[in-house]
Amino acid sequence: MMRLPAYLHQPRYWWGVVAFALINLGLAKFGLWIAPFVHGNVSAIWPASGASIAVLVLFGRRYWPGIFVGELLANVATLSLPVASIFGVGDSLAALLAWLLLNSYKTFRPQLDTISDVVKLTMLAAPAAALLAAGIGVVALIVSGDMPSSSGYSALGVWWLGDMVGNLVVAPAIMLFYACYAARPTREQITETMLLLLLMILVVVLPHLQWYGLRNFDPQFHLLFPFVVWAALRLGGFGVAMTVLTSASIAVALTLGEARWLGMAIPYTEVAHLQTVLVIISVPGFLIAAALAEHGHAEQRYLDIAYHDGLTGLLNRNSLLTQLEKMAEVTQRNGHDIALLFMDLDRFKNINDTLGHDMGDLVLQEFAQRIKKSVRSEDFVARLGGDEFTVLISGLQARDAAAAIAQKILDTMRAPVNLHGHEYVVSGSIGIAVLNATVTQQLSKSSRTNVAQELMRQADTAMYRAKRNNAGFMFFNSSMDINAKLQLRLENALRLALSLGQFELYYQPKVSTNSERIVGCEALIRWRHPTKGLVEPDKFIGVLESIGLILPVGAWTLRVACEQMQRWREQGLFVQRVAVNLSMRQFLQPDLLLMIDKVLDDTKIPANLLELEITESVAMSNAQLTVDTLTALKQRGIYISIDDFGTGYSSLSYLKRFPIDAVKIDRSFTQDLEHDGDDAAAIVTATIRLAHAMNLSVVAEGVENYQQRDFLLKYGCDVLQGYYYSRPVPADEYAIMLARGYCHVG
Helix, strand or coil: CCCCCHHHHCHHHHHHHHHHHHHHHHHHHHHHHHCEECCCCEECCCHHHHHHHHHHHHHCHHHHHHHHHHHHHHHCCCCCHHHHHHHHHHHHHHHHHHHHHHCCCCCCCCCCCCHHHHHHHHHHHHHHHHHHHHHHHHHHHHHHCCCCHHHHHHHHHHHHHHHHHHHHHHHHHHHHHHHHHHHCCCHHHHHHHHHHHHHHHHHHCHHHCECCECCCCCCCHHHHHHHHHHHHHHHHHHHHHHHHHHHHHHHHHHHHHHHHHHCCCCCHHHHHHHHHHHHHHHHHHHHHHHHHHHHHHHHHHHHHHHHECCCCCCECHHHHHHHHHHHHHHHHHHCCEEEEEEEEECCHHHHHHHHCHHHHHHHHHHHHHHHHHHCCCCCEEEEEECCEEEEEEEECCHHHHHHHHHHHHHHHHCCCEEECCEEECCCEEEEEEEECHHHHCCCCHHHHHHHHHHHHHHHHHHHHHHHHHCCCEEECCCHHHHHHHHHHHHHHHHHHHHHHCCEEEEEEEEEECCCCCEEEEEEEEEEEECCCEEECHHHCHHHHHHHCCHHHHHHHHHHHHHHHHHHHHHCCCCCCEEEEECCHHHHHCCCHHHHHHHHHHHHCCCHHHEEEEEEHHHHHHCHHHHHHHHHHHHHCCCEEEEEEECCCCCHHHHHCCCCCCEEEECHHHHHHHHHCHHHHHHHHHHHHHHHHHCCCEEEEECCCCHHHHHHHHHCCCCEEECCCCCCCECHHHHHHHHHHCCCCCC
16 A cells, blocks of 8 residues: 655645645736736736746745646636646646756756756746647647637747746746745845936836836846846846846836736737747846856855864864954953963874774764763854864953863763764863963054964974873963973973983882782883983883884883893893883883784793783773773683773773783872872772672772771782882892892881
């Protein structure tokens, strides 16, 4: 059983059909009254045909029954029911043909803002639909005997041109009025349109009016064309449609209307002349307006490319700087402050490197939308390139607003991003620079560009400080400039350090709680600076990450640790496992397994002597990738530990998914056993019980005194590491401990 379309069950559709049928009936009756031809059955002006096309274009072809009903009711009083029905069928088919031709190749735009759409309407759909309706109607009149065959050609011509006038005057007017209303024209546009129409009426009509009536009226319709061109140049397609409609109204009122009112016969040649003039003035006007609209669209596309980011649709750097300069000028007058938020996604390069740039683009698009939803309507959001975004804020309380918006953005970023069924957590860092109103009021026009660049630099500096301090967002202050210069020198020194061999590995032993003997150690990097001496890793690891040196330095650390194990073995020492930390960038690099295999193969070290530590945040960055990588490492026999356990989120729910051997209690919990005893003790004991329930070993780092040691021993911690047993020491000192098998405590 065939199912009826859903819209047939909607009362709204049937009310629409009824309304359109009544409108069509009224327009058809008007056409038959104002310009009857061939015994009143053919009209020289047929507005109903244009209305039919407009309704189908705007609301859909399903409203064609309104055409049929309206035409039937308009003609059934003067024609037989079969002939009136054929008229309705013919006009319905004509409107449907026009809709089909308009939407062929690509969807027709009722705004008529492209030359192709104007050509399809004026030179294809309008004449074809008019010819179909005229042909069916004339044949029906001749066959029924309502019109002699000798009048067929003249009737066909009048009917065709009459429908053409309706199609080219009424259809564009309705479509463009609808589009213009939706676009909400400005008051200036409405005023200019009204002035144009009024001036056109005055110029064309008033000079020819006579005190004794309009019988000798001879309108100069060629004077209408300049007004059509004016409308096209200034007001676009809507102006042309209103001008043409007004022109048609003038023509009908002063020729056909007068003749109809006085009962005069209308010669066929005058009817054809009038119809031709109305067609001729409409087509060029719409073509000119469409050409100008296309030019405007092209200019807008160029502007969009010049001032918008192609990936996210946000403003780009050029647009932001322009807006920043304008805002500085405005704030000179109103006394407002300016705040600039500079945002960068943390470790975004890892996503590009491991998942590909397509996935990276999806992340950027997602966070662009999140940022837009976090700001106010008056704020400006821009993407500068890569993973850098900015938000520009102005107001009396710009500083407070900037802090609130920055926190809101960071809050929205906590939600994972879903990429092809996998969830990824990406954090961000934000720097904020504020330009006070007192400063902007002292700026000259030439200096505003420099101030905009300086504000960008300050926000960028604050962002890097926030990233380094893991602070979320920070405001710029003058001390950051000094630190930025020091940072630059530090970056250059680190690049030299790798090439000059200034890095060293120190080793901190791990001690069994059962035997107090050494069961392994952790390899920790140090920087032997030529003037500053031994530099701790917390002073430079973050910089290595930011400048991209963490991968070569991490590879160097792994290789040197394995080479040192091999030397100890050659010295006859009983070598225990050596743990090496893997950074986020290292763990996510595609060739991690190949690099580890090569190091183990080159150094001849058994895989079970190598322990790899990853932090909980690294493990959580991409849970499925973590599972796959850890599984591959375990298959090689490598020992796996989760470092800094308890500092991340969702630890308990994800821990069981990872094929690991041990968890390391973060030093912050160990040290809090003395200062925040109850809470820290609860966390530590819960971690130990959880790990043991999953057959995992527990290592506590940061053990510095016997009270901490005794607590951890009491609750069953397996391995201890910290200054209580030994500080990190050079390889030769650790070799002595390794030979003894235990550390010197105290």
